[in-house]
Amino acid sequence: MNILQSVNELRSQILRWRQAGQSIAFVPTMGNLHAGHLKLVDVAKQQADQVICSIFVNPMQFGKNEDLASYPRTLEDDIAGLTQHGAAALFTPTPEIMYPRGLDVQSYVEVPLLGDLHCGASRAGHFRGVSTVVSKLFNLVQPDVACFGQKDYQQLAIIRQMVTDLSFPIRIIGVPTERAADGLALSSRNGYLSASQRQQAPALYQILQQVKAAILAGQHDYRALERQAKADLTEAGFRPDYFDISHQHTLALAEHATEPKVILAAAALGTTRLIDNLEV
Numbered sequence: 001m002n003i004l005q006s007v008n009e010l011r012s013q014i015l016r017w018r019q020a021g022q023s024i025a026f027v028p029t030m031g032n033l034h035a036g037h038l039k040l041v042d043v044a045k046q047q048a049d050q051v052i053c054s055i056f057v058n059p060m061q062f063g064k065n066e067d068l069a070s071y072p073r074t075l076e077d078d079i080a081g082l083t084q085h086g087a088a089a090l091f092t093p094t095p096e097i098m099y100p101r102g103l104d105v106q107s108y109v110e111v112p113l114l115g116d117l118h119c120g121a122s123r124a125g126h127f128r129g130v131s132t133v134v135s136k137l138f139n140l141v142q143p144d145v146a147c148f149g150q151k152d153y154q155q156l157a158i159i160r161q162m163v164t165d166l167s168f169p170i171r172i173i174g175v176p177t178e179r180a181a182d183g184l185a186l187s188s189r190n191g192y193l194s195a196s197q198r199q200q201a202p203a204l205y206q207i208l209q210q211v212k213a214a215i216l217a218g219q220h221d222y223r224a225l226e227r228q229a230k231a232d233l234t235e236a237g238f239r240p241d242y243f244d245i246s247h248q249h250t251l252a253l254a255e256h257a258t259e260p261k262v263i264l265a266a267a268a269l270g271t272t273r274l275i276d277n278l279e280v
């Protein structure tokens, strides 16, 4: 696998592939790769001749009091995993390469409405940082296809909207969430959990499943189901941030039985914020 550290190296690699008539699939990540990321690579491989990943812990999407400094960085292991799964190249830019003038004067991309709900409401500026870095990466890599995990359901919806609104000629593929045997969605931040928190953590997915079952059984007071789920999360040791039964496309709160629904949840165990979701 080729490790590309500069924009020049990246552009030369992309040009070589394009001159050979090859198609390109892209998997952007923040590193500390687990089986969920590697599944994105496997799906990407089915979509194009060449797969390129990026690892960039994007400072623009972290809030002031969030975990930018402590975010796990495991480049050697990541390179081994990507090589094993057949990625052809890895782009590892520095913040100076991505934001040479600094974050304060960086132009940005923002997706209105979708970006203001759920995680956007609790993490001010987060989705602006995600949309901006992903549009920069799309302009640098110019892939045919890009793969994102459904674990970050709102992020995937925002990227799809951004690609439509800004006419990026890129096909976006959503990949189902990879889970541990006990149901916990794999996430780099799971590594922050203590042994006892790790035992408590699967309750988040269990409660999502209970609420899905209640909806399918015909319960349609969605706000009451949300209140009960938050109480159940608190009982299980979480501090719930949001638990929303939403429309699958607008992500606005669902009101009617006929709407396609997704249950979106974020909750903290100690200082670790976990998210998960379940389509109904």
Ligand SMILES: Nc1ncnc2c1ncn2[C@@H]1O[C@H](COP(=O)(O)OP(=O)(O)OP(=O)(O)O)[C@@H](O)[C@H]1O
Pocket (backbone or CB within 6 Å): 028, 029, 030, 031, 035, 036, 037, 039, 040, 147, 148, 149, 150, 151, 152, 175, 176, 177, 178, 179, 185, 186, 187, 188, 189, 190
């Ligand atoms: N369990 C998973 N299954 C499938 N895709 C996943 C999973 N976890 C993350 N992804 C996807 O991998 C890509 C990179 O995500 P990222 O590097 O932030 O990993 P993460 O594990 O979600 O980390 P964090 O704990 O910071 O949220 C995103 O498209 C994300 O949705």
Ligand SMILES: CC(C)(CO)[C@@H](O)C(=O)[O-]
Pocket (backbone or CB within 6 Å): 028, 029, 030, 056, 058, 061, 130, 133, 134, 152, 155
């Ligand atoms: C898409 C992404 C790589 C942008 O920094 C990040 O938000 C992530 O890892 O999900």
Ligand code: BAL
Pocket (backbone or CB within 6 Å): 061, 152, 155
């Ligand atoms: N997986 C989403 C990236 C973030 O939480 O910053």
